[in-house]
Amino acid sequence: MAYRRQLMRVAAEDLFHATPPAIFPEVGAALADLAGAALEAGLAVARADLPTHHHTRLAIMGMGKCGGRELNYVSDVDVIFVAEPAGDATDEQSIKAATRLAAAAARACDRPGAEPPLWQVDANLRPEGKDGALVRNLASHQAYYERWAESWEFQALLKARPIAGDREIGERYVEAMQPMVWMAVEREGFVQGAQAMRRRVEDHVPAEVADRQIAWCGRPS
Secondary structure: OHHHHHHHHHHHHHHHOOOHHHHHHHHHHHHHHHHHHHHHHHHHHHHHOOOOHHHEEEEEEEOHHHHOOOOOOOOOEEEEEEEEEOOOOOHHHHHHHHHHHHHHHHHHHHOOOOOOOOOOEEOOOOOOHHHOOOEEOHHHHHHHHHHOOOHHHHHHHHHOEEEEEOHHHHHHHHHHHHHHHHHHHHOOOHHHHHHHHHHHHHHOOOHHHHHHOOOOOOOOO
């Protein structure tokens, strides 16, 4: 209910503005920040139900439109989860607790309850996509991008930023990933691959709405 009250305030300012396109960047940023706040609240709910939550420091990274603070009213929210042990906890304890927290925080936003769901939380940009672990530590993320990541995955990292959870862990994630993002352009065939991805995205846009679509490179279907 709190989310929807804030959403209505944003929408009202948007709709009644003399020139709505002029405030498009501010609206996109407000919607992205609102999504981050909802996930932060989802984490709080999750921690209340998990006695072992103190074993982990979990950061939720915004990706895509949310990460770029250019979210729209109907977008799903793309995220990546990264966690490190807290206190004397082992990495195994940390990942186990963080996985439960991440899943519960997502459910709080994208599953119906007393109120209808807000939007879909999409974690499929994570390493190995749907087949990969929901939560990894920093070293595991870094190892994946150093050895296995495809060019489009580095493009997706361009907009990564912490939006909820442990901000220090989130900033460490960004610091670790960003150098690899720019090194990826040195890969053989990078430019050709990016151009092919762009064409593939454009080919999937229905002709009747092509003149009002903004294509971006995400996980290929």
